[in-house]
Amino acid sequence: MNEDQLIGLIYDIARKDENAFKTLYELTNKKVYQYLFRLTYNQHMAEDLLIETYTEVWKVAKNYRSQAKVLTWMIGISRNIAMNDFRRKKMKEWDLDEDTAIPPEQFIAYKNTEISLILGDALNRLSIKHREVLDLVFLQGMGYEEISCIINIPINTVKTRVFYAKENLKRTLTQMGIEKDDIL
Amino acid sequence: MTSYKKDCESVKYMIPLYVRGILSDSEEKEFQIALSECPDLKEEIERWKKINNAYQTIEKTLPQPSNRVYSAIRERIKETRRLSLLQRLIPSHGVSLALVAAQLLIIIVLGVYVINLKHEYRTLSAPSITETEETSKTIHVVFKEDASEAEIRNLLLQMNARIIDGPCSSGLYIIRIPSQERLDDVLNTLRKNKIVVMAERAY
Numbered sequence: 001m002n003e004d005q006l007i008g009l010i011y012d013i014a015r016k017d018e019n020a021f022k023t024l025y026e027l028t029n030k031k032v033y034q035y036l037f038r039l040t041y042n043q044h045m046a047e048d049l050l051i052e053t054y055t056e057v058w059k060v061a062k063n064y065r066s067q068a069k070v071l072t073w074m075i076g077i078s079r080n081i082a083m084n085d086f087r088r089k090k091m092k093e094w095d096l097d098e099d100t101a102i103p104p105e106q107f108i109a110y111k112n113t114e115i116s117l118i119l120g121d122a123l124n125r126l127s128i129k130h131r132e133v134l135d136l137v138f139l140q141g142m143g144y145e146e147i148s149c150i151i152n153i154p155i156n157t158v159k160t161r162v163f164y165a166k167e168n169l170k171r172t173l174t175q176m177g178i179e180k181d182d183i184l
Numbered sequence: 185m186t187s188y189k190k191d192c193e194s195v196k197y198m199i200p201l202y203v204r205g206i207l208s209d210s211e212e213k214e215f216q217i218a219l220s221e222c223p224d225l226k227e228e229i230e231r232w233k234k235i236n237n238a239y240q241t242i243e244k245t246l247p248q249p250s251n252r253v254y255s256a257i258r259e260r261i262k263e264t265r266r267l268s269l270l271q272r273l274i275p276s277h278g279v280s281l282a283l284v285a286a287q288l289l290i291i292i293v294l295g296v297y298v299i300n301l302k303h304e305y306r307t308l309s310a311p312s313i314t315e316t317e318e319t320s321k322t323i324h325v326v327f328k329e330d331a332s333e334a335e336i337r338n339l340l341l342q343m344n345a346r347i348i349d350g351p352c353s354s355g356l357y358i359i360r361i362p363s364q365e366r367l368d369d370v371l372n373t374l375r376k377n378k379i380v381v382m383a384e385r386a387y
Contacts, residue, residue, distance in 0.1 A: 043247055116237045137200050163197070184231045
């Protein structure tokens with residue numbers, strides 16, 4: 001995905017070019033969907049939010065200013081839509097400002113499982129607030145400045161949140177019956 | 185030693201980005217220098233590499249959006265276009281507000297006018313007399329049986345009089361004249377007229 005190409009597409013979409021919109025969708029939908037799916041863990045809900053996000057992109061493309069990368073801007077839009085949806089549905093477990101994690105289960109069968117799978121399970125159990133920053137770094141490949149634009153918090157807060165996420169990951173592993181020295 | 189520790193701590197936050205390979209060239213250079221001076225960072229790097237590997241595993245298992253999504257987006261966009269066309273046809277918010285304000289103003293003005301309106305009922309064929317019962321004068325009149333309506337009306341118009349009651353079974357009319365008219369003059373005029381049989385002040 002070339003950033004200049006994406007910016008060009010956004011300018012074309014601002015002039016209501018449907019072909020440009022289709023190309024943008026093809027280039028970006030997987031990344032935006034990954035972000036939304038990891039927020040919701042619900043394919044149907046993530047797809048609905050994806051529809052909302054691209055409809056909004058079509059409407060507000062004329063407002064795009066190239067201070068932020070196109071994907072950062074789009075994920076920011078999808079996050080706002082998701083947060084409004086969660087608030088409307090009063091889904092507290094998806095409150096992105098809350099620190100609620102999924103309670104880990106004691107799980108003996110982890111002993112012969114691959115480290116990546118165990119860590120993956122532990123990552124899925126983190127609170128959305130912590131999982132979100134790690135997802136943005138490792139799934140979306142975003143730096144702290146881009147993350148701060150999306151979440152709308154200072155860069156230093158992003159940095160500390162990333163490290164607290166790792167600390168919580170260690171704690172979650174311990175609660176899952178995994179000795180932290182074995183993995184982290 | 186303190187400075188050494190401080191430098192190591194300050195680059196620690198760069199480890200996730202380094203492991204993910206998204207540091208800029210200058211940041212990477214700075215990081216490599218710090219790495220050579222801070223052996224503790226290597227352990228931390230190994231931990232973050234495990235997290236990065238876990239994410240690579242997660243990424244492989246993530247679902248993809250279904251085919252229904254794009255067609256649903258196209259539908260939504262069509263709907264948006266229809267709506268924006270409608271918005272162009274319907275006056276803007278500013279114009280709508282001005283229209284509502286104008287309508288309200290007209291309603292208020294009409295309301296005030298109606299409240300202040302004096303209700304006055306007039307017989308179109310008779311002169312307008314606004315005196316009240318107390319300030320006007322009342323006369324009893326009997327006209328000849330063969331007097332026409334036109335003759336009676338003409339006579340009453342000459343004196344600015346109007347019929348307020350009658351005729352009763354005996355042919356008596358009760359008429360009223362404005363207070364400024366002299367009662368005696370009116371009575372004389374009536375009595376001299378050939379169609380009047382009797383004219384007397386009412387008490």
